[in-house]
Amino acid sequence: MLGMEQVDHYDLLEIPRNATMADIERAYRLSQQTYGEGSLALYSIFESGEAAAIQERLDEAYKILSDPESRAVYDEDQPLPDAPASLRPWVDARSQEVSPAASPNEVATSSPDDDVEPYDAFEDEGGGDFDGIRLRRARLFRGYEIDEIADVTKVSRTHLRNIEDENFVDLPADVYVRGFVAAYATAIGLDPKIVVPSYMARVQESRSGNQRGRFLGRA
Amino acid sequence: MRKANETVTTASTDPTIPPHRPAPANGGARLLAVGSGKGGVGKTFVTANLATALARLGKRVVVVDVDLDAANLHTFLGVPSPRRSLAEFVSEREEDLGKLLVDTPLPNLKLIGATHGNLADAQPSHLRRVRLVRGLRQLDADFVILDLGAGAHASVLDYFLVSDDGILVLQPEPTSVENAYSFLRAAFYRRMRLAMVGHGVRRLVTLAMDQRNERGIRTPLDLLREIEATDSAEAKRFVETMRVFRPKLIVNGARTAEDVKLGFAVRSVCKKYFGIDAEYLGYVNYDEEARRSVSRRRPIVDSNSDADVSIYLQRIARKLIGLPTTGTGATADRVSAPIGRGSLGSALQRTSSSRPGDIGC
Numbered sequence: 371m372l373g374m375e376q377v378d379h380y381d382l383l384e385i386p387r388n389a390t391m392a393d394i395e396r397a398y399r400l401s402q403q404t405y406g407e408g409s410l411a412l413y414s415i416f417e418s419g420e421a422a423a424i425q426e427r428l429d430e431a432y433k434i435l436s437d438p439e440s441r442a443v444y445d446e447d448q449p450l451p452d453a454p455a456s457l458r459p460w461v462d463a464r465s466q467e468v469s470p471a472a473s474p475n476e477v478a479t480s481s482p483d484d485d486v487e488p489y490d491a492f493e494d495e496g497g498g499d500f501d502g503i504r505l506r507r508a509r510l511f512r513g514y515e516i517d518e519i520a521d522v523t524k525v526s527r528t529h530l531r532n533i534e535d536e537n538f539v540d541l542p543a544d545v546y547v548r549g550f551v552a553a554y555a556t557a558i559g560l561d562p563k564i565v566v567p568s569y570m571a572r573v574q575e576s577r578s579g580n581q582r583g584r585f586l587g588r589a
Numbered sequence: 590m591r592k593a594n595e596t597v598t599t600a601s602t603d604p605t606i607p608p609h610r611p612a613p614a615n616g617g618a619r620l621l622a623v624g625s626g627k628g629g630v631g632k633t634f635v636t637a638n639l640a641t642a643l644a645r646l647g648k649r650v651v652v653v654d655v656d657l658d659a660a661n662l663h664t665f666l667g668v669p670s671p672r673r674s675l676a677e678f679v680s681e682r683e684e685d686l687g688k689l690l691v692d693t694p695l696p697n698l699k700l701i702g703a704t705h706g707n708l709a710d711a712q713p714s715h716l717r718r719v720r721l722v723r724g725l726r727q728l729d730a731d732f733v734i735l736d737l738g739a740g741a742h743a744s745v746l747d748y749f750l751v752s753d754d755g756i757l758v759l760q761p762e763p764t765s766v767e768n769a770y771s772f773l774r775a776a777f778y779r780r781m782r783l784a785m786v787g788h789g790v791r792r793l794v795t796l797a798m799d800q801r802n803e804r805g806i807r808t809p810l811d812l813l814r815e816i817e818a819t820d821s822a823e824a825k826r827f828v829e830t831m832r833v834f835r836p837k838l839i840v841n842g843a844r845t846a847e848d849v850k851l852g853f854a855v856r857s858v859c860k861k862y863f864g865i866d867a868e869y870l871g872y873v874n875y876d877e878e879a880r881r882s883v884s885r886r887r888p889i890v891d892s893n894s895d896a897d898v899s900i901y902l903q904r905i906a907r908k909l910i911g912l913p914t915t916g917t918g919a920t921a922d923r924v925s926a927p928i929g930r931g932s933l934g935s936a937l938q939r940t941s942s943s944r945p946g947d948i949g950c
Binding site for chain 1: 761762763766767770771846847850851853854855857858860861862
């Protein structure tokens with residue numbers, strides 16, 4: 371597709387230039403789903419060849435940006451996102467906000483959600499407890515499989531599933547569960563200081579009430 | 590969102606299409622247009638409920654059924670088929686839109702309905718549309734929300750383009766996505782053609798509207814390159830117009846995490862294909878209760894404000910007016926404000942038995 375070759379890696383992944391590794395990972399995961407085969411969002415817009423070309427570029431961008439060394443080299447070679455911005459339609463509004471040269475006409479929208487990564491605006495609404503389904507939902511939204519969490523945390527898949535399914539009776543003693551949940555939360559990018567007390571309160575409530583295997587309404 | 594000091598340097602010669610104009614700084618209603626490209630995706634349901642949610646937030650809201658061919662907004666709001674309607678304005682029997690306002694069961698919410706007047710002139714003329722938009726902005730209200738007809742007719746596109754916020758409702762289905770894109774494509778090119786000054790460049794835009802044009806211009810970004818090659822001032826204007834064209838998206842009928850992500854994916858595709866920043870306003874989960882609310886002829890946001898579907902709709906309304914979306918809780922440390930469990934979690938629960946593969950873990 372024309373135009374693509376001019377886009378830099380950051381704009382391609384739709385992340386700001388100061389994106390963290392987690393941002394890059396997440397953007398890449400999302401882009402893989404968006405431009406992957408059978409993606410509904412491509413329907414009637416990009417033909418499969420074009421989507422494949424975009425994916426190739428995304429892979430390349432990810433390869434470079436996910437490696438600190440190659441990213442540093444890449445950053446050095448890149449011109450600063452400055453004056454020609456008016457002719458760079460690809461430049462993401464968010465990345466412009468960090469650019470001192472951003473035009474004053476580039477008015478950010480007033481939504482309080484705007485400076486939050488788009489995912490965040492939706493995935494964790496609801497408030498209240500961090501229960502199993504909420505953890506699972508957070509994991510799925512971030513695109514992690516159970517196996518990946520198990521690899522990172524060294525907690526067994528069975529325990530992880532039991533945490534998500536709230537099979538409290540099959541989980542070991544609280545002290546272990548506490549550690550598992552903390553590791554799980556950290557792995558998917560949630561704050562364990564918030565998640566653990568919330569989840570453990572459910573564990574204790576359930577254990578005292580002896581409610582086996584309750585899954586929030588799941589049949 | 591309201592773009593307070595946005596400056597637009599387009600040179601539209603068509604009075605109907607001021608560039609996505611900023612909302613009036615003081616006084617004057619903010620105009621929202623809700624379109625869908627395709628019928629049956631819940632556009633009117635979303636419109637009626639967003640209007641209700643805004644009214645419940647204390648805003649004075651007028652909803653206008655500009656879908657003259659298939660008007661039924663009044664039914665969603667529980668208003669009997671209004672005797673006076675937009676048809677009277679269209680046929681020039683009434684000039685004062687204020688006289689066409691009909692009360693709804695909600696105190697802050699009024700309706701201009703659209704029952705058929707004279708079928709022969711169901712669609713207002715160009716001049717009439719200009720007057721209509723002007724009149725609507727002068728209504729004594731905070732928000733005027735237009736329920737657009739399905740499809741991508743010029744009249745529908747014009748309402749979408751003149752509004753302060755053009756909202757596109759889509760469902761997670763190929764047909765809806767396809768029509769949403771054709772709607773955006775049509776709106777985009779219409780907007781661009783009007784923004785261009787030179788005849789040559791206008792012709793180029795017109796050419797690009799034909800997907801099989803001989804110049805091989807397939808995407809808006811291809812078109813930009815062609816324009817850049819011929820006239821840099823026009824290219825600059827093109828890019829500036831692109832920047833202020835910020836349609837907003839709502840995914841209706843979300844059942845799975847994948848469905849929710851569709852909004853982000855479409856947003857990304859909009860960026861890569863059109864070069865525009867669409868905004869994902871939010872999603873509304875699939876809910877049988879919503880369907881029942883339509884049968885009961887009462888917006889679910891009003892009849893059951895704690896239902897999941899209502900919570901999503903209210904979040905979108907709050908987002909539209911720049912209020913914090915209660916309990917947004919993006920990160921764990923921001924989830925302390927408790928609201929009812931209206932999260933996708935419960936939507937997933939409900940559907941997990943029927944479509945387990947979609948959310949498999």
